[in-house]
Amino acid sequence: MFDFQITAQSGRARTATFVTPRGTVQTPMFMPVGTQGTVKGISPQELTDIGSQIVLANTYHLLLRPGPELVAAHGGLPGFTAYPGPFLTDSGGFQVMSLGHMRRITEEGVTFKSHLDGSSVYLSPERSVEVQQALGADIIMAFDECPPYPAEREYIQASLERTVRWLERCLTFKSREDQALFSIVQGGVHADLRQQSLDATLPFATPGFAIGGLAVGEGKTEMYEAVDYTAARLPSGKPRYLMGVGHPEDLVAGIALGVDMFDCVYPTRTGRFGYALTDDGRVNMNSSAPRSDLGPIDPECDCYACRHYTRAYLAHLIRAEEMLAPRMLSLHNLRYLHRLVERARAAIREDRYAEWAICWAERYFKGKN
Numbered sequence: 001m002f003d004f005q006i007t008a009q010s011g012r013a014r015t016a017t018f019v020t021p022r023g024t025v026q027t028p029m030f031m032p033v034g035t036q037g038t039v040k041g042i043s044p045q046e047l048t049d050i051g052s053q054i055v056l057a058n059t060y061h062l063l064l065r066p067g068p069e070l071v072a073a074h075g076g077l078p079g080f081t082a083y084p085g086p087f088l089t090d091s092g093g094f095q096v097m098s099l100g101h102m103r104r105i106t107e108e109g110v111t112f113k114s115h116l117d118g119s120s121v122y123l124s125p126e127r128s129v130e131v132q133q134a135l136g137a138d139i140i141m142a143f144d145e146c147p148p149y150p151a152e153r154e155y156i157q158a159s160l161e162r163t164v165r166w167l168e169r170c171l172t173f174k175s176r177e178d179q180a181l182f183s184i185v186q187g188g189v190h191a192d193l194r195q196q197s198l199d200a201t202l203p204f205a206t207p208g209f210a211i212g213g214l215a216v217g218e219g220k221t222e223m224y225e226a227v228d229y230t231a232a233r234l235p236s237g238k239p240r241y242l243m244g245v246g247h248p249e250d251l252v253a254g255i256a257l258g259v260d261m262f263d264c265v266y267p268t269r270t271g272r273f274g275y276a277l278t279d280d281g282r283v284n285m286n287s288s289a290p291r292s293d294l295g296p297i298d299p300e301c302d303c304y305a306c307r308h309y310t311r312a313y314l315a316h317l318i319r320a321e322e323m324l325a326p327r328m329l330s331l332h333n334l335r336y337l338h339r340l341v342e343r344a345r346a347a348i349r350e351d352r353y354a355e356w357a358i359c360w361a362e363r364y365f366k367g368k369n
């Protein structure tokens with residue numbers, strides 16, 4: 001279980017298979033985010049049809065509502081959501097920082113006020129693992145702290161050292177053998193702190209490793225330098241997961257640096273706002289041009305929206321505030337990212353990833369400054 005086998009390599013980019021209790025998945029992969037137990041507006045059948053593999057659910061949200069007990073009563077997330085999985089749950093740490101308020105962080109854990117009703121909630125390494133075990137994901141995440149950005153070097157260092165102590169507590173408490181716990185490397189944008197986090201985290205030899213603390217407002221250059229440094233020093237025989245990333249160009253760049261797994265709300269969120277992803281950049285379907293365009297969003301895309309609808313129809317739905325609009329744009333954007341990593345995997349198998357990535361980027365950024 002959790003066997004990760006590299007099947008092709010092209011530079012630092014690699015394709016691999018990863019065995020989880022609910023299915024063997026292909027990497028590099030993009031993981032749709034289903035925060036509250038649903039990828040907003042998209043049915044499980046549609047997710048399967050567009051090539052989704054692992055879907056994310058958020059521990060913080062499901063802890064607050066409906067509570068892990070109800071999900072456990074359904075046998076876990078697959079029974080609750082009717083998506084057969086595999087699932088990955090986050091540990092709740094990040095959401096507490098971004099959503100919880102009036103929070104107190106101590107060595108023991110984090111106490112915060114629910115953003116829903118202000119009730120006091122407590123998360124700790126042990127509580128986080130307990131909740132994730134009840135939710136029944138195939139991959140669970142260590143309870144970590146993602147430092148705010150910007151943050152003092154001293155804060156980032158103290159935070160990464162506590163995250164390592166929390167990792168040990170997570171692993172000590174963990175009792176289910178059918179769930180892989182991924183550890184999380186922190187250290188902000190400082191190479192020496194990244195190294196310190198690596199040195200302290202690698203000995204735990206978890207089935208996978210995540211690169212944390214990024215995509216929180218640091219510049220792209222700083223982010224990529226940290227990804228480059230960290231990914232190169234994570235074991236090649238384990239999956240590398242870059243959390244919260246990202247935009248199409250971030251996936252293409254991250255794969256080039258040896259990253260295997262990505263998640264981001266971007267495709268579904270920007271879809272709900274009326275933006276469609278294509279190889280020629282992002283199309284603003286709210287603008288006037290699409291209203292008379294009888295072509296599909298993307299003629300090369302095989303998603304339901306591109307096979308059945310013109311841009312004009314979708315633009316009409318957006319203006320009419322019809323609920324099919326955010327659904328179809330989200331569906332298309334998810335399919336776009338799945339197709340992007342499918343093409344990346346093909347390029348890696350042909351050992352031409354660099355050429356493919358440069359060609360993709362030239363077209364994607366053509367016409368942009």
Ligand SMILES: C=CCOC(=O)Nc1nc2cc3[nH]c(NC)nc3cc2c(=O)[nH]1
Pocket residue numbers: 089090091092093094141142143144145146147184211212213214215216243244245263
């Ligand atoms: C979500 C997967 C599991 O993650 C955790 O359990 N903890 C965690 N989540 C993050 C999420 C992030 N999103 C972004 N940008 C949108 N940056 C992030 C950084 C972290 C992080 O350092 N830790």
